[in-house]
Amino acid sequence: MDPRQDVVSEADVSTVSLDVAAVFLKHREAMYRVAYAMLRTDHHNQAVDVIGEVMVAILKNPPDSVGNWEAYLVRAVQNKIRDLWKSAAHRHEQLLLAEATPTEGDRLGGDEVEDDPASEVVELLSRQQTVQTVRAAMAEMEAWDPQAAYVLWQCAGLERSSQQVADELGISGSRVRQIASKARKKLISLLEAKELHL
Amino acid sequence: MNEETDRLLERLLEAPPGPQREQILARIDANRREEALKLLDAGDLVWEAAHSAPPLEKDPVAAMLGVVPDPNFxxxxxxxxxxxxxxxxxxxxxxxxxxxxxxxxxxxxxxxxxxxxxxxxxxxxxxxxxxxxxxxxxxxxxRSQPQRTALVEVAENIAASPRFRDLVQRFATIRQISVEMAESAMKSRMLATVHRGDMPDQEQMLASLESLVHALETEQDR
Missing domain, CATH: 1.10.260.40 (lambda repressor-like DNA-binding domains)
Incomplete structure (x- = not known):
């Protein structure tokens, strides 16, 4: 038996290219988050379709060398969405969206194509941690007041109207708005207790 | 005045991001604007928390790439x-x-x-x-016996069709993988796609696969 076959030298490893499937598995959360945020008010495009197209393009033309896959994939998703918006069919919507969502791009790594990819990823990861803190705070709220947590999740998280939620719960729309408002305040205080200040 | 602001605040929190939200925000008393922004931020964070990647088994892209475990493979x-x-x-x-x-x-x-x-x-x-x-x-x-659910049966019916076999062959060629792996990926993708909405008919499922294969072939030809 050749003992050299049992170890992987650095040279071996460096010649191995990353599997696109493995890279996707590792970074799909970041890709989806960026796509969802950018497409929040876009009723024509879906995150899963955009990401599918990005991955198909990468499968067919794998990049030569990528220093930071997360930044690369996030940028690819952003560019794909911008391309869609620039297309003639969506020019009008793009104008509205540019006006409509001035903060999303900043939150998730910036709108400028020339941004530093590394800083984008740092910002993205930090935002991801913030969202995890929010999930933890929502779990606490669930224990404190399940109805408040439910109403907030439905209204703010899933963007259902207060009337839809009211009809479901058999209460008035104004009562839902009161509960949602109280829940937002409670969330802010829970986040502040976790040293996350809005 | 305070009641008016309260009403505006309620409308603000219902408004999606965009010009409408900005317009309402501009009408809110300056001394309550900071509070309004905090409430908006809290809502936006909940929105983000509610929008993460779908579970792996419901992600058609993951299925296409073969990262969804397959009981038949x-x-x-x-x-x-x-x-x-x-x-x-x-x-x-x-x-x-x-x-x-x-x-x-x-x-x-x-x-x-x-x-x-x-x-x-x-x-x-x-x-x-x-x-x-x-x-x-x-x-x-x-090889193991697949679990028979109504959905799997629909997928199996489709898998038996000549059109599906042709798509599998084309997918295997493009991805340079075996026919078995291609079949596994395409079946997983079919099932994942179904979870996105109502149960589609066979024609819809095949059309979805067809567009995926076509997209890959188009990319290849570029």
Whole structure:
């Protein structure tokens, strides 16, 4: 038996290219988050379709060398969405969206194509941690007041109207708005207790 | 005045991001604007928390890439142990090589795969393992009976059609994978796509696969 076959030298490893499937598995959360945020008010495009197209393009033309896959994939998703918006069919919507969502791009790594990819990823990861803190705070709220947590999740998280939620719960729309408002305040205080200040 | 602001605040919190939201915000008293912004931020964070990647088994992109475990394409412990022995690749070495390809694998995982059934290993990882032990994915796979659900039956009916066979062949050619792996990926994708909405009919499922294969072929031709 050749003992050299049992170890992987650095040279071996460096010649191995990353599997696109493995890279996707590792970074799909970041890709989806960026796509969802950018497409929040876009009723024509879906995150899963955009990401599918990005991955198909990468499968067919794998990049030569990528220093930071997360930044690369996030940028690819952003560019794909911008391309869609620039297309003639969506020019009008793009104008509205540019006006409509001035903060999303900043939150998730910036709108400028020339941004530093590394800083984008740092910002993205930090935002991801913030969202995890929010999930933890929502779990606490669930224990404190399940109805408040439910109403907030439905209204703010899933963007259902207060009337839809009211009809479901058999209460008035104004009562839902009161509960949602109280829940937002409670969330802010829970986040502040976790040293996350809005 | 305070009631008016309260009403505006309620409307603000119902408004989606965009010009309407900005207009309402501008009408809110300056001394309550900071509070309004905080409430908006809290809502936006909840929105973000509610919008994360779909579960793996419901993600059509993951299915297309073969990262959704497939009960019909499971790693066979004995076959893997045999292949490792033949190729003289030890678990630690195999784990290192897979890590170098981007998979998060410990040597303990490889030991487990060699001794117990591993339903969590997806087809794309089986392909990577096969390449590292100089084998073919199909040689490392144990066939098992699929669970019969209504949805699986629909997928099986589609899988038996000549049109699906043709799509599988084309997908296998483009992705340079075996027909079995291509079939696994396309079936997983069909099932994942169904979870996105109502149960589609066979024609819709085939059309969705057709557009995927066509997109890949188009990219290839560029």
């Amino acid at each position: 499971q790693l066979d412990a004995k076959a893997l142990a045999r292949a490792c022995k033949t190729s003289r690749v030890k678990p630690t070495a195999l784990a290192s090589r897979l890590n170098a390809r981007g998979w998060k694998i410990d040597a303990s995982d490889v030991f487990r795969w060699q001794t117990r059934p591993a339903p969590d290993v997806p087809p794309a990882l089986i392909k990577a393992i096969a390449e590292e032990v100089h084998s073919e994915p199909e040689r490392l796979v144990a």
